[in-house]
Amino acid sequence: MRVAPRLTLPHGTLPLPTFLPDATQGVVKGLDAVDVEACGIDAVVMNGYHLMQRPGSTTVAALGGLHQMSGWRRPIITDSGGFQAYSLIRANPKSGTLSERGITFQPEGADRKYQLTPEKSIQLQIGYGADVVICLDDPTHVDDPPERQRESVTRTIAWARRCKSEYTRLVAEKRLPPERRPLIFGVIQGGGFNDLRRECAEALLEIGFDGFGFGGWPLDAHGKLLHEIVAYVRALVPAALPLHA
Structure with a gap:
């Protein structure tokens, strides 16, 4: 009999596949943790x-981390924030910039700019007490031109190396034993280009991650799920490793 895959995380075991509701700022809208x-x-x-x-x-730190703040006792996966910053800048280029260093952005109505680097993203996520942290990446839309997809893959790989380095440093600094260590996922970019998706996946596999994310917007111009691309990316990842999409 086939045994369903499971992820063992600091705050519990996660059976796969699983549905992950969006609790953007610590809560699922309209519900509390008990619900x-x-x-x-x-x-x-x-x-x-x-x-x-x-x-x-x-x-968040003053309240004891995300689990204490939210009252949620089970695993928490934190998104790096790269996709949200990308969406903000794509909608309004004046709201921020991307560079090799990271992302600088100023949300509408905010009185300050925010700087998000690969290192800071990992520092924040580990500081929050997440069970799975995700590398900062440079997302694209599937319809973006080849040169933009190439730029995204190159930058995503470079940022992934920096994220993994900072993650390794923090785990050692905090002396986290295996049972308290969060997992770290890389993100596979490349848009609709199979060769770029493969290149990105191979580079991330070489760096070494506990799992992977499907990078970029997963819908076409008509709002339909890009089944073939998602399936292709899944095939690039060893079956023993999870893929978040």
Whole structure:
């Protein structure tokens, strides 16, 4: 009999595949942690980009981390915030910039600019107490031209190396034993170009991650899921490693 795959995380075991509700700023809208748990949900996704702004990393730390703040006892996956910053800048180029260093952005109505580097993204996510942290990446839309997809892959690989280096440093500095160590996922970019997706996946596999994310916008211009591309990316990742999409 085939045994279903499972992820063993600091705050519990996560059966796969699983559905992860979006608890952007620490809560699933309209529900509290007790309600979500009663629905049989095993884990939630929270967003590093939004948490950095509100309530802010200092407040999260003062409240004892995301689990204490939210009242959620099960695993938490944190998104790096790269996709949200990308969406913001794509909608309004004046709101921010991307460079080899990282992402600088100023949300509408905000009185300050935010700087998100690969190192800071990992520092924030580990500081939040996440069970799975995700590397900062440079997302694209599937319809972006080849030169933009190439730039994205090159930058995503470079940032992944920096994320992994910072992750390794922090795990050692905090002396986290295996049972308390969060997993780290890389993100596979490349848009609709199979050769770029493969190049990105091979580079990330060489760096070494516990799992991977499907990078970029997963819908076409008509709002339909890009089944073939998602399936192709899944095939690039060894079956023993999870893929988040």
